[in-house]
Structures are given as structure tokens and as C-alpha cells.
Amino acid sequence: MLRASGAAPGGDVWIGDDAAVVPAPPGRLVLSTDAVVAGVHADLSLVSPADLGWKALTAAVSDIGAMGARPLYALVTLCVPPGTDLDGLAAGLAEASAEWGCPVVGGDLSGSPAVVASVSVAGVLEGALPPVVRGGARPGDRLAVTGPLGGSAGGLRLLRAGATATGPAARLVAAHRRPRARLAEGRAARQAGATAMIDVSDGLAIDLHRLADASGVGFALDRVPVAEGATVDEALGGGEDYELVVATADPGRLAEAFAEAGLRAPQVIGRCTEPADGRLLEGEPLARLGWEHAVG
């Protein structure tokens, strides 16, 4: 059920013992964790167990990428009711693990009233540059995103309306089912001197507020790139796109680094301002839209 992603290299210990033993990373250790709960983050009447597994691993990997770091190893706990399609869950985890180069080296399996997949990732921050935290943006920095937003929320809307995974809806549905982590983009942004970074896991608006909170800045957005077929509200508040928001004092250098790495060009969407200037989209205050981690 929980299987190691291939054989462990000589001397390493992967799944099957009390804990995994792997080489210490050649740089600082970066640790993230993320839980996906059926009925909260994934509707299993609309997406498959494999999609849920993919999302859980991708979300945790994305958090590593948003520091400018590289994922190395994943741990997975699966808590599931009887009858759950564990093979499907495991298949989605394995696909994401292969896609992001992050083997699953340990795990735990338990009964539970609801499907909960919790993934932790250990990664490495290579080289001497600091990690790109949320709190480093300064007034005057430009804000860029690595891609259009709202695709995941738009795909969910289409699935709820009965869309199939073919036809014009396919790209949005895929954005919801199989979100992408922007790992190469995160590393390129760090190398290019990004001052702050966050992944859009909960919605551009709320994640931008978090970056602004941590950095002590305001912001003024000129535009929001919306995924084709999605709405502006989905782009602002939908979340789970996992594109990166990058603050930089040198957007030309950021664009060059992305071009050199063969990545889609970052899109400048606005700039950081003095805190007293507020938090604006096209001159109007931007509400704190998106997914708050509240539990009532």
C-alpha cells in the first residue's frame, strides 16, 4: 500500500523500518508539511483518489519550491475509512513523487472516519544564498507571478457543472486535478535575487496579504493574469494554483534568469508600496479573499 518509490540506494533505509535513513542534504535542510482532507480540499465525487494523492504531495513539494529550495524526500501518512481506494491514492502519490523527483521514503497507514493524506517533504537549500522568505519584500519591489491564476478553481466549477476531462474544459480540469509545483521557477527566482516569495495555495489575494503582512509593505496591483476560461474572482480567491508570487527589486534580472532556464516569462502584476499606501488592485482596496486555515 505504501511502497517505496523504487529501491533505496545502498546504505539508505526507506519504507519498511521504523524510520528512513538518507544522506544529509548538501546545504541547509528545508522542511514542509501539508494535509489534504477529502471533502475539504478534494471532492472525491469529482476527482479521483489518485488526484487527491497527487495534490497532497504536490502541495508539500510546492512549499519547498517557494523557498527557492529543491525537494528530496517525502513522508506520507494516509488515514482512510474502510473501502478507500488505497491503490489509487498510492498511484497518485507515486506519480507526483516521480514528477517532482521526490521519492516517498516513509509512511504510516491508519483507519479514519475521513480520508486524510498528510505529506511532509525534506528538501535542500543549495548554495550560500538565503532562502526566499515571505518577509523580505521592500517598497518599490515589483511583484510578479509565474503563471495565470484561477485555473484550479475554474476547473472545479466545470467539474461541478458536469464537465468531462475532454474538450475545451480539459485544461482547467487538469489544473484542478493535477496542479503543478513551480520548482525550477522558485530556484531561478532565488538565484536572481528575489526578495520575497510565496506559492498561491490559498488564493492570490490572501497569499499576497500574507506576503505584505510578513514584509511590512503595501502593494498596488495593476492587473491579475487569469487562466483562460477562469474568472477574475477565481484568479483572486480560488487558490490551489501553486503559481509563485515573487517580489524583486530587479524584474529584468528575474526575466533573464527565467529565460535562461527555459521557463515561461514571469508576469509583473504590480509593486510593493509603503504600508500607509494600502493594498490595492487597480486603485481599489483588495479584500483578503481566499482560503483561510480556520476550523470554526
Place this chain on the structure above:
Amino acid sequence: MLRASGAAPGGDVWIGDDAAVVPAPPGRLVLSTDAVVAGVHADLSLVSPADLGWKALTAAVSDIGAMGARPLYALVTLCVPPGTDLDGLAAGLAEASAEWGCPVVGGDLSGSPAVVASVSVAGVLEGALPPVVRGGARPGDRLAVTGPLGGSAGGLRLLRAGATATGPAARLVAAHRRPRARLAEGRAARQAGATAMIDVSDGLAIDLHRLADASGVGFALDRVPVAEGATVDEALGGGEDYELVVATADPGRLAEAFAEAGLRAPQVIGRCTEPADGRLLEGEPLARLGWEHAVG
């Protein structure tokens, strides 16, 4: 709700960003994960949310100890229904974190139909000795345990019968509510050349079978140390005691190492045998009692 266990040292990043950034460990990296589900591993009508939090962190830390390694950092995902006592959960996590010297550096919080606390721990395997895996025992090795067993199951039985945390039941109830990880014992066993090790998380009988499966040995137990007030069945099948079972070719050296470290003496309970000799307790086949991670 999820709070860092004190301030991060200079240059480190703890809770509050996309991921934590900490120094790479001075030795091999050891990774474990464990989930505690209310109603499966913890009955919140009998134990407190703080007890559940303590158990979740202690179980993951214990897995690190069972390799002979030292825990360094914990990640926690809490998935909880509305109205859950998050402060209590967090308090138990923080108490265990302080007890085991393992700060919580990252986490995630989500709604869920059931309380699920999933803890991952990154630790270090110090020095050049190999980790103590489950599969290293050889016929002729002695088997020892770090303490009497069945305390947790006995405590649960007493709680179900309405026991309070005072009086003669107190020690068993404490064993259930606040199990101990045998970290110093695990490191001492590794230094003393233990050939195999496992923590008794699911029950002595089943965990011994796992060690025997991995090592390709049989075993013959002469005795089972039972916690005062617990039953033999609880000692064999109860689980969640987190004592360590250690295989060693040199029990004298193991005892010396424990004495030098000021630890309770390990108790020899039997020996490993040829596979064809079977798996015996006092000459009779030992059933695979205990907690299987099946989900139906």
C-alpha cells in the same frame, strides 16, 4: 494555534513561512512520520486533546529513537472538526516537543470530520555506525526490552472502567496518556552494537514478528516483562508502550552501555533462532497479536 516552540535561531526559518529552513544535520538524516486519529488511536472521551498531541509527537520521535538516532525537528498537521480544543492539542504537542528536545518548526491546520494529528520528525544519525534496522538480527542474538510492557493497554482498560488519574491506577493511566520514547536507550543500544531494534508501538508480539520477518530469524521468548497491574495479553498485544526491543550478540555490552548512561537495565526476554525453529513463547507458538495497520 500552531506556534513555533520558541524563537528560531538566527538564520533559521520556523513556523510562519512556506517551509522551515534549518541547518543540515551533522550526520545522516533520519525521517519518520506517524498519525494519531481520534477514535482509532485515542479516545477523546477518556484522554485529553493534550494527551492526543503528546502521543502523536512521541510516537514519531520514538521511531527516530528506534534507529539509534536523535530527533531534531518536528512538523505537525492538525486536521480537526469545528469546536476542537486546538489549544489543548497544541499544548500536548508543545510539552512533548520540549520533553524530547524536538522543536515544532512547521505545520498545517485544516478542517476535517475527525481529529487527525500527523507528525513528521527529522533527526540525525550521529557518527559512523550504521542505523539499527529491523533486519539485522541473527540466530543466537539475545532479545532484550527496555522496560515492562502492557502499561498503556492496562491504563486504557482502567480508564474505560472509570479510573481516575490518582491512586494505584495512576501509573498505568499515565503510561496510556503520556507514553515515553526511549531515546537515550536507542542511542546506547546502537553504540553497544545492537544488531536490530524496533519500538513496541503496535504490540510486542506483532512487533517481534516484524523484526523476525525483516531479519529472517525465528525467536524463542522465555518471559515477557509485564507492567505492574497490566495483564500478559496487554503486554503481548496492547501496543503503544514505545519500549524498544533490541537484538544483540553481546547482552553484557548492552547492559554495560545502559548502566554507563544511567539507564534502567535492559531485560533479556529470549533469543533469536533459526527460522525453522519457529517463533515461540515458553515453547508455544506466539500468535501475531497486536495492532495491524489494516483499514478494511
